Amino acid sequence: MSRIAIPAVATATGATADVYAEVRKIAGGTVPNLFAALGHLVPNALSAVLNAEGVLANGSLSKQDLETIKLLVSEQTGCDYCVAAHVMLGKMTGLPSHVLTQIRHGASTGDSKRDALVSFVLKLQKTSGTLSDADVAAIRQAGYSDAQLAEISLTIALTIFTNTFNRINDTDIDMPPVK
Structure with a gap:
């Protein structure tokens, strides 16, 4: 059970009800537990997350690239949700x-561009300091633009935020769990 008790989503009012309505539009009529808790506590934070997700959705990274980054960061952070x-x-x-499993383990997926992305994100997650020129050249050589490097950074930052909140809350998983 999640650590932070929240009232039933249907009872929300004000800014919380408004942001839940936004979530329902993009989540098939539901409000996932992460968004329910965040929207209850800090509706403006959830609104910021949704806005950032909109920026990424309209950016130049593919949906598969975005999910590759989010899955890998979540695995590295240890956020089961x-x-x-x-x-x-x-x-x-x-x-x-099988590709999702390979991404989770930081292993080769058989797709050189995806593997370069995984390697780059792992480098960002596991090291500190400025990346080497070779690291940046490698991701560019794989076909990622400088604008996409900014989108990769935003994706990582957004994912770390939700991972951190879920780790604090121990948010109940409301989708098929992964072993």
Whole structure:
């Protein structure tokens, strides 16, 4: 059970009800537990997350690239809620189960561009300091633009935020769990 008790979503009023209505539009009429808790506590934070997700959705990274990053960061952070979410969402973008497993383990997926993305994100997650010129050259050589490097950064930052909140809350997983 989640650590932070929230009232039933249907009882929300004001800014919380408004942001829940936004979530329902993009989540097939439901409000996932992460968004329910965040919207209850800080509706403006949930609105900021939704706005950032909109920026990414309209950006130049593919949906598969976005889910690759989100799944890998969630796995590295140890957020079981987000791993489950991004395995499910990754499948919805057409990523096969075996590829999602490879991404989670930072292993080769057989797609050189995706593997370069995984390697780059892992480098960002596991090291500190400025990346080497070679690291940046490698991701560019794989076909990622400088604008996409900014989108990768935003995706990582947004994912770390939701991972961190879920780890604090121990948010109940409301989708198929992943072993």
